[in-house]
Amino acid sequence: DIFAFLDTGPSPSLPYLKGKKILVSAGPTREIIDPVRFLSNRSSGKTGFAIAQAAQTQGAEVTLVTGPVELPTPPGVERIDVTSAKDMLDAITPLYDEVDLVIKTAAVADYTPNETFPHKVKKSDGDLSVNMVRTVDILGELGRRKDQQILVGFAAETNKVSEYAEAKIAEKNLDMIVANNVNEAGIGFASDDNKITIFRRDHESIEYDKQSKEDLAYHLLEELQPLFEGDG
Amino acid sequence: DIFAFLDTGPSPSLPYLKGKKILVSAGPTREIIDPVRFLSNRSSGKTGFAIAQAAQTQGAEVTLVTGPVELPTPPGVERIDVTSAKDMLDAITPLYDEVDLVIKTAAVADYTPNETFPHKVKKSDGDLSVNMVRTVDILGELGRRKDQQILVGFAAETNKVSEYAEAKIAEKNLDMIVANNVNEAGIGFASDDNKITIFRRDHESIEYDKQSKEDLAYHLLEELQPLFEGDG
Numbered sequence: 001d002i003f004a005f006l007d008t009g010p011s012p013s014l015p016y017l018k019g020k021k022i023l024v025s026a027g028p029t030r031e032i033i034d035p036v037r038f039l040s041n042r043s044s045g046k047t048g049f050a051i052a053q054a055a056q057t058q059g060a061e062v063t064l065v066t067g068p069v070e071l072p073t074p075p076g077v078e079r080i081d082v083t084s085a086k087d088m089l090d091a092i093t094p095l096y097d098e099v100d101l102v103i104k105t106a107a108v109a110d111y112t113p114n115e116t117f118p119h120k121v122k123k124s125d126g127d128l129s130v131n132m133v134r135t136v137d138i139l140g141e142l143g144r145r146k147d148q149q150i151l152v153g154f155a156a157e158t159n160k161v162s163e164y165a166e167a168k169i170a171e172k173n174l175d176m177i178v179a180n181n182v183n184e185a186g187i188g189f190a191s192d193d194n195k196i197t198i199f200r201r202d203h204e205s206i207e208y209d210k211q212s213k214e215d216l217a218y219h220l221l222e223e224l225q226p227l228f229e230g231d232g
Numbered sequence: 233d234i235f236a237f238l239d240t241g242p243s244p245s246l247p248y249l250k251g252k253k254i255l256v257s258a259g260p261t262r263e264i265i266d267p268v269r270f271l272s273n274r275s276s277g278k279t280g281f282a283i284a285q286a287a288q289t290q291g292a293e294v295t296l297v298t299g300p301v302e303l304p305t306p307p308g309v310e311r312i313d314v315t316s317a318k319d320m321l322d323a324i325t326p327l328y329d330e331v332d333l334v335i336k337t338a339a340v341a342d343y344t345p346n347e348t349f350p351h352k353v354k355k356s357d358g359d360l361s362v363n364m365v366r367t368v369d370i371l372g373e374l375g376r377r378k379d380q381q382i383l384v385g386f387a388a389e390t391n392k393v394s395e396y397a398e399a400k401i402a403e404k405n406l407d408m409i410v411a412n413n414v415n416e417a418g419i420g421f422a423s424d425d426n427k428i429t430i431f432r433r434d435h436e437s438i439e440y441d442k443q444s445k446e447d448l449a450y451h452l453l454e455e456l457q458p459l460f461e462g463d464g
Contacts, residue, residue, distance in 0.1 A: 035390050036273045036339065070302045107268065110355035119390045123342035123366070130362045134355070158267050158351045 014221055016228040018059035021099040024052045025092065025106035025138075027067035029085045033130065034117040041107045045069030047154070047194060048105035050217040052077045058221065063099075065091045067106060085109045085135035096142060101150045101224070104139050105178075111135065143173030150227045152220075155179045165199040175201050175227055178220060198223055246453055248460040250291035253331040256284045257324065257338035257370075259299035261317045265362065266349040273339045277301030279386070279426060280337035282449040284309045290453065295331075297323045299338060317341045317367035328374060333382045333456070336371050337410075343367065375405030382459045384452075387411045397431040407433050407459055410452060430455055 026048025030038040045066055052064040053074035063078045065088060073079040082088045085108045096102070111132035139153050151174045157164050165177045177199045195210040198220065208219060258280025262270040277298055284296040285306035295310045297320060305311040314320045317340045328334070343364035371385050383406045389396050397409045409431045427442040430452065440451060 036388060037271065037341075038273065039269065039271050041268045041270065109269075111360050114359070120388070126366070127346070128343050128364045128366075130364065132360045132362065134358070134360075156268060156352070 014058045014225070016225055017055055017221060020060045020101060022055045022060045022062045022101045022103065023065065023092065023095055023099045024048050024062060024103045025065045025088060027069040028107050029067045029088055029109045030083050031109045031112040032084065032116050033113050034119065034121045036120045039109060039113070041109070043107035045071050046192065046213050047217070049074060050213040051103055051105065051220060054214065054217040054221055063095060085112060089136050089138050092138060096145065096149070099149060102142060103152045105154050107156060108138055109135055140172045146173055150175050150224065152176045152178065161197070162199065162205065169199060169201055176223065246290045246457070248457055249287055249453060252292045252333060254287045254292045254294045254333045254335065255297065255324065255327055255331045256280050256294060256335045257297045257320065259301040260339050261299045261320055261341045262315050263341045263344040264316065264348050265345050266351065266353045268352045271341060271345070273341070275339035277303050278424065278445050281306060282445040283335055283337065283452060286446065286449040286453055295327060317344060321368050321370050324370060328377065328381070331381055334374060335384045337386050339388060340370055341367055372404045378405055382407050382456065384408045384410065393429065394431065394437065398435070401431060401433055408455065
């Protein structure tokens with residue numbers, strides 16, 4: 001079909017996204033120890049913001065739930081700012097029933113201090129132990145409650161990436177998982193570029209060359225087509 | 233003296249800063265748990281960057297040693313980027329002998345994990361303890377090694393501010409300490425404004441109204457005049 005060529009031109013179109021309700025989570029969470037100290041991670045939020053922007057451009061209704069990041073809100077996207085893993089869960093839960101797709105790029109803390117102090121804890125001589133408890137596994141929770149929603153997870157792993165990705169798809173009832181190797185310099189956390197592998201529920205995987213987070217956002221949304229058309 | 237009036241006009245001048253070597257530390261530190269997770273604090277670096285810029289404008293040679301922040305380098309200032317408390321110590325130590333003034337605005341972690349993992353630690357069921365050890369007290373170390381240097385510390389306290397400030401001046405051999413109350417909304421961490429009290433070694437203290445970090449930077453440098461002129 002000669003017209004197919006036009007679809008890959010400079011104005012890409014993913015018509016199956018038009019009018020879809022998409023929830024993107026992004027950024028790190030901060031788990032508060034006291035008014036000064038917190039536990040966090042290196043997520044910059046760039047991947048999630050790029051996906052939110054790309055989906056909005058394709059005509060989706062996008063809500064972006066984000067931890068503390070220094071990024072401007074993409075035009076036309078509804079943004080909800082949160083701090084902790086608990087805040088993230090509380091923001092996402094009431095939205096979940098209504099959405100068609102969740103893309104969870106947020107690096108949500110697995111552990112949170114079991115006590116938050118109202119005043120700055122004074123240092124003292126000697127060592128210190130911070131006792132932490134598990135946070136709620138948000139993606140696992142969404143997987144258990146899954147109805148019509150397409151569920152896409154991310155994995156920032158430093159080893160055994162594919163093994164872990166496959167296990168996570170099954171365990172959390174996901175449709176797709178996007179893995180990036182955060183060990184490599186110049187990609188991943190805080191960088192503008194990334195190198196990802198997409199793992200699908202049907203055990204297919206697609207590896208992408210290093211490229212901008214904006215380009216990868218578009219490729220990720222492209223890969224969703226069979227899922228939206230009910231043949232993933 | 234009628235000419236004194238002119239000195240407080242729109243082009244303020246602090247001639248005692250001209251050619252002085254000034255070291256400013258700024259921002260938070262990040263104490264690394266694994267390639268993804270870290271412990272940090274809410275310092276934005278804005279106060280330190282404002283002081284570095286103000287001092288440079290007055291003709292000082294300014295080196296700015298900063299933890300991870302999202303701020304542009306003030307023109308004419310030499311910037312050294314660091315991550316952890318240990319990096320901060322290693323960057324400051326070799327510069328100390330040569331400088332006339334150190335202003336330590338950095339919020340350096342008091343504790344660091346006693347082990348850094350080369351791979352992301354997998355979460356597991358149940359609780360977790362992060363065991364931490366004390367970092368080197370950089371300001372205390374500079375106080376012990378003090379020669380010609382003027383030493384200014386900061387205190388981000390949430391209670392008993394003046395009591396703590398006075399004790400810290402004596403204990404760390406400082407010339408001045410700047411205290412801000414990080415409990416109040418709209419000031420302090422991450423904000424553009426701040427409300428500070430300056431405590432001097434002679435037990436005098438000066439409280440400033442809430443104002444921009446740029447204006448406070450100038451007031452702080454003004455208060456250094458007697459110290460540079462050998463009569464503080």
